[in-house]
Amino acid sequence: MERLNRTFCEEFxxxxxxxxxxxxxxxxxxxxxxxxxxxxxxxxxxxxxxPWRYLEETGLVKCPT
Known part of the structure; x- marks a missing residue:
């Protein structure tokens, strides 16, 4: 959670x-x-x-584009 907050602060x-x-x-x-x-x-x-690429490559989920 701390990393996500940092990402939002720095990138969003x-x-x-x-x-x-x-x-x-x-x-x-x-x-x-x-x-x-x-x-x-x-x-x-x-x-x-x-995350989208990871899910597609692992076959866990077919992600819409």
Whole structure:
């Protein structure tokens, strides 16, 4: 959990620059998590693969694109 919080602090807040209402920020966070954190960003614990790539390669889940 601490690593996830650090990632949000270091990466999401660099991506998200607008100071707007909480609902809008949550929408940006959801989009960033889906598009960047889960699909593009390599994770050390997954052999430097994104979660989507890891799941596809292991055959655990067929991920939609």
């Amino acid at each position: 807040w660099n991506y998200y620059h607008d100071a707007v209402d909480l609902e809008t920020m949550q929408q940006h966070l959801k989009r960033w998590t889906e598009e960047v954190y889960n699909k593009k960003r390599p994770h050390w614990s997954l052999g430097y693969k994104s």
